[in-house]
Amino acid sequence: MLGDFTYCNPTKLYFGKNALDGLKGELGKYGKNVMLVYGGGSIKRNGIYDKVTAILRECGKEVTEDAGVMPNPTVEKLNEGCERARACKADLILAVGGGSVCDYAKAVSVSAYCGDDPWQKYFIRFEEPTCKLIPVGCVLTMVGTGSEMNGGSVITNHAEKLKIGHVFGEEVFPKFSVLDPEFTYTLPEYQMKAGFYDIMSHILEQYFSGEDDNTSDYIAEGLLRSLIHSSRIAVKDPKNYEARSNIMWTATWALNTLIAKGKATDWEVHMLGQAVGAYTDATHGMTLAAVSMPYYRLIMPYGVDKFARYAVNVWGVDAAGKSKEQVASEGLDEMEKWMREIGLVMNISELGATPDMLDGLVKATFIHESGYKVLTPAEVQSIFEQSM
Amino acid sequence: MLGDFTYCNPTKLYFGKNALDGLKGELGKYGKNVMLVYGGGSIKRNGIYDKVTAILRECGKEVTEDAGVMPNPTVEKLNEGCERARACKADLILAVGGGSVCDYAKAVSVSAYCGDDPWQKYFIRFEEPTCKLIPVGCVLTMVGTGSEMNGGSVITNHAEKLKIGHVFGEEVFPKFSVLDPEFTYTLPEYQMKAGFYDIMSHILEQYFSGEDDNTSDYIAEGLLRSLIHSSRIAVKDPKNYEARSNIMWTATWALNTLIAKGKATDWEVHMLGQAVGAYTDATHGMTLAAVSMPYYRLIMPYGVDKFARYAVNVWGVDAAGKSKEQVASEGLDEMEKWMREIGLVMNISELGATPDMLDGLVKATFIHESGYKVLTPAEVQSIFEQSM
Helix, strand or coil: CCCCEEEEEEEEEEECCCCCHHHHHHHCCCCCEEEEEECCCHHHHCCHHHHHHHHHHHCCCEEEEECCCCCCCEHHHHHHHHHHHHHCCCCEEEEEECHHHHHHHHHHHHHCCCCCCHHHHHHHCCCCCCCCCCCEEEEECCCCCCHHHCCEEEEEECCCCEEEEEECCCCCCCCEEEECHHHHCCCCHHHHHHHHHHHHHHHHHHHCCCCCCCHHHHHHHHHHHHHHHHHHHHHHCCCCHHHHHHHHHHHHHHCCCHHHCCCCCCCHHHHHHHHHHHHHCCCHHHHHHHHHHHHHHHHHHHHHHHHHHHHHHHHCCCCCCCCHHHHHHHHHHHHHHHHHHHCCCCCHHHHCCCHHHHHHHHHHCCCCCCCCCCCCHHHHHHHHHHCC | CCCCEEEEEEEEEEECCCCCHHHHHHHCCCCCEEEEEECCCHHHHCCHHHHHHHHHHHCCCEEEEECCCCCCCEHHHHHHHHHHHHHCCCCEEEEEECHHHHHHHHHHHHHCCCCCCHHHHHHHCCCCCCCCCCCEEEEECCCCCCHHHCCEEEEEECCCCEEEEEECCCCCCCCEEEECHHHHCCCCHHHHHHHHHHHHHHHHHHHCCCCCCCHHHHHHHHHHHHHHHHHHHHHHCCCCHHHHHHHHHHHHHHCCCHHHCCCCCCCHHHHHHHHHHHHHCCCHHHHHHHHHHHHHHHHHHHHHHHHHHHHHHCCCCCCCCCCHHHHHHHHHHHHHHHHHHHCCCCCHHHHCCCHHHHHHHHHHCCCCCCCCCCCCHHHHHHHHHHCC
16 A cells, blocks of 8 residues: 555445335435436436336435436536436435446536536546435446446547546545445346456556555455456356356446555556447447456566566466466466356457557547556557457 | 345445544534543554644544543443533544444444433443434554444443443444554554454354355455464564554454444354453453354364364365365364464463363353354363363
8 A cells, every 4th residue: 555545435335135125215315306317218217217216206306317328428417417407406316227327416516506518627628526416326227437436427429529537535535325235137138248247357457557465456366356256156157146247346336446545557458448339339348348458468568576466366277386477367367268168258359349540549548657567559459459 | 145235334444554644624514622532651652643633623623521531431431421422512432443432433423412311221230322422433443353343332330240232323433443554563462363363253153154255254254364364474574564453454354343234243252252351351362363263173073064164264174175174174274373373362361361261261251052053061171172
């Protein structure tokens, strides 16, 4: 823990098969006007909408619905949500959905009364909120983003071809989140698997950076081992509660600030993956999966000690009599085997990327100076080429 | 995560070499009357008292001192503290010290306005507070108990020969804690080492229980590996900041509710160690160390899968070609080697226990029904005998 830091995560979590029982008590803490935010309506098909609205009615809430939050919430939708939140004088924004719905709820929370253009204020100028915030609560139906217990919010501006995230402070974190692993069972298998890799990538982005000896990396290794173990069970048996609940909990801790404390972090895989996403609109987790192996194999020689540690501590590689490079390399081979076993997409061509996009992909990739190797544009291009 | 649970930990932590800089901002959130709680005066010798009081003065606080909190805070001291807190109309209790001082501050917080006998209400009848609470903040000078980020409070009643802990809910958690690893440098080596084992024991008490497959156990393994690694460095080089800071952070997460989520826990080592403590007044962490090996060797056959996992995942035992029992046993051997390397007390006789205390020790040991083996009184006796 060589770096100084602060830690504060006040979100209250209700976890398990009866997690939704916690909602009633939470609703009592807020006024009568609730803005109910959700996405494309899958919550109506799987019954979660009925359960939530029954509790809202029982608690005598005045509910204003704000449906249709898209996978990548747009600035237009955000502006519309702000107007609606003001019109209904929302005392609470209740987000029922996955990371996008939670992200959007937080964006409305900080924007409704900011008296400014939220896109400019928060996503271009990266200012912090000083206005009245509308409290946010979440009922999670998808696992992966960690949005249920952090201050992250990603908004897309199609006109400007920009998708930008702002990580807000703890005053913007959801006040509470309901995490029932069974609420994620109806998710299509492809989305479930993409979520698994989103979690994996969140942990690795924080793990593969820094030369210091840090407790955060040990916690990260524990989370990785749990994820690898449970994901192998879940792909064979998606309704295995033990596996799915472990994965849900791992996802929360993978991106709620804990494992980044006191250390450097990378996030270059997200930069590469987001470029692919901007060109193909492919599922986020799969874009990360498709670029990861070429990226990690490229940077491995520059962080060989950490990659060798990863091989031994996470993948159980036997280091006896081998060079560090060999151990590190075997760890990445094990990782690739697991990715194929899980059924992740390993090539950006499978996600719709074509050779004529290469130049654009390279230009669209923001290069962080934070990992074991600062990429050159030629290296970025080589990663995309290897992933074709 | 087979069990349902809630999680909420709102304590704000300031961590690192400049952690105390966070105090000023926190003080601004509370009224002018601060009750400054500390122990035997070591904070005056090491300069921390001067640093803290300078900030209190700078913030224009009216300070009432409540010094002399003993290692095992008594009910008499608690009653005195409550009177003092009411008399000075404390808006904040600032605890500067180790776990006992933090524990005591939380006890005063819930007791000052409870309108009842606090010992009876909280430590005999185990009621929850319904009265006005006085907010608590901590500046930590000793590592081990985790009291800086949990609701635990242990109070001793000498007249009744009882030492009882109450784990309060998140409304009683410290509002903030200042964690500067360098503030722990002046601690005597014996106390430092006892603290290391206190942390170890906190993690193991939560790890060695339950048959389910749980992310919490993976996080626990990460914390254990970090602790083992850094403690080996710290005993050779007590001012190694990296090692001491990792241990401080590990201690916080070892007992702030996270690694118990969704699973069973044991706590029998604490029951055995507290009996020794009641008879010898020995340092808590050392009492836990002295009883651990006989206890774990006794229960190992009843939880052999978990002990084998512990051997491989925590101690790096090579399981190839060995029986589970052998692997488990080698893990405990590695643990014992580490304990001797660190310089922990391995026998209760070294702590002042004598054979004539045996009957009393057995009677004083509360038997939990929560670990891999519910002990019989004969087994409790055998553990103490082996530790003589």
